Amino acid sequence: ISSSTPADTSLAESSSSVSTVLSIPNTGAKIGDKFYYTLPNGDSVEILKTSQNSGQYTDGDGKVQKVYIAD
Secondary structure (H helix, E strand, O other): OOOOOOOOOOHHHHHHOOEEEEEEOOOOOOOOOEEEEEOOOOOEEEEEEEEOOEEEEEOOOOOEEEEEEOO
């Protein structure tokens, strides 16, 4: 998202720059482990598992994206 794009996201989301964008199956990784996952758009990202049901990765724009990890 470029700076010229009208702001259509909430203030809370833009101030933290973290949003849950994806739900992925449980890979068996432990909390604190990193693993690779291929996004629906074909990009492969390294996800850090931050809790039992969530993780995060940094997208191509340098923004942290949260993911939900299903049981």
